[in-house]
Amino acid sequence: MAPMHRLPGLPDRGRCLVMGVVNVTPDSFSDGGSWFDPKEAIEHGLRLAEDGADIIDVGGESTQPGAQRVSRDEELRRIGPVVRELARQGVAVSIDTMRAEVAEYAVEAGARLVNDVSGGLADPSMARLVAKTGVAYVLMHWRGHSHDMQSRAVYADVVQEVHDELRQRMETIVDEGVDPGQIVLDPGLGFAKRPDRGHNWALLAHIDRFNELGRPLLIAGSRKRFLGRLLADTDSTPRDYTDCDDATVALTALCADRGAWAVRVHDARPNADAVRVAAAWRSGGAGLDEGRAVDIRGGL
Numbered sequence: 001m002a003p004m005h006r007l008p009g010l011p012d013r014g015r016c017l018v019m020g021v022v023n024v025t026p027d028s029f030s031d032g033g034s035w036f037d038p039k040e041a042i043e044h045g046l047r048l049a050e051d052g053a054d055i056i057d058v059g060g061e062s063t064q065p066g067a068q069r070v071s072r073d074e075e076l077r078r079i080g081p082v083v084r085e086l087a088r089q090g091v092a093v094s095i096d097t098m099r100a101e102v103a104e105y106a107v108e109a110g111a112r113l114v115n116d117v118s119g120g121l122a123d124p125s126m127a128r129l130v131a132k133t134g135v136a137y138v139l140m141h142w143r144g145h146s147h148d149m150q151s152r153a154v155y156a157d158v159v160q161e162v163h164d165e166l167r168q169r170m171e172t173i174v175d176e177g178v179d180p181g182q183i184v185l186d187p188g189l190g191f192a193k194r195p196d197r198g199h200n201w202a203l204l205a206h207i208d209r210f211n212e213l214g215r216p217l218l219i220a221g222s223r224k225r226f227l228g229r230l231l232a233d234t235d236s237t238p239r240d241y242t243d244c245d246d247a248t249v250a251l252t253a254l255c256a257d258r259g260a261w262a263v264r265v266h267d268a269r270p271n272a273d274a275v276r277v278a279a280a281w282r283s284g285g286a287g288l289d290e291g292r293a294v295d296i297r298g299g300l
């Protein structure tokens with residue numbers, strides 16, 4: 001069984017954590033445009049926390065396949081008020097950014113986790129910033145920016161290559177001064193992974209291999225295309241992401257049972273239920289008083 005990990009500044013609830021997504025973007029894959037207004041984004045973050053999300057991940061740049069980059073100033077304008085207000089209200093905020101300057105601003109505004117989908121490759125200053133602040137850091141497997149990442153999804157053995165590339169990135173940022181205890185690893189479902197080649201399912205089937213790297217794992221499959229493809233109609237039309245939340249919950253339960261540290265999801269409540277079911281399942285009921293919840297609800 002994978003060990004439970006403690007990360008600086010983040011909750012430890014003895015179970016898989018739920019990270020709720022707030023994309024302050026007009027163009028993210030599943031919630032782009034929904035919370036583009038800062039007030040609505042803040043309300044949405046608070047609602048996710050009330051629904052049981054332990055961490056709220058705020059992003060100002062879409063990374064869906066084909067997406068173009070936004071400027072640093074625009075990214076700051078989008079995430080600034082949202083990070084600040086959620087942190088002020090006691091929420092554990094994660095900043096989803098590839099830019100060290102944005103991460104620095106967010107950490108000063110109260111963010112407790114830097115979620116970098118590029119694993120430090122997009123901005124050479126990122127490792128230094130993470131080392132300097134001591135903040136927890138998600139290092140995701142990444143092969144290039146979204147505009148052409150799917151052309152880089154060429155693997156002889158996807159599990160081995162993602163594993164080795166993650167290990168190498170981890171060694172590099174540790175050489176640059178990051179404490180290994182700050183690092184969370186993420187196989188990067190959907191990022192240079194092709195739904196029609198089974199890459200995402202191969203990675204999920206081998207979560208144990210990634211646990212062997214000795215660091216907590218974040219898994220982010222919520223509403224992604226490989227789920228829509230799995231649930232395609234008889235005419236092969238992929239199911240729309242709006243109808244993939246039940247599949248996401250199933251994935252959450254399986255990842256939590258396999259020892260994932262956290263899952264990143266768009267809909268908090270059913271996934272918060274799923275991680276509690278998995279915790280009880282894993283423990284065989286140990287520590288559960290009759291009639292009491294597995295643990296206190298996260299959030300506020």
Ligand code: PMM
Nearest residue numbers: 028029030115138140186188189220
């Ligand atoms: N995926 C998206 C955005 N941020 N962060 C991590 N660590 N891992 C991911 O797989 C990941 C991420 C894209 O999904 P969205 O557009 O639904 O937010």
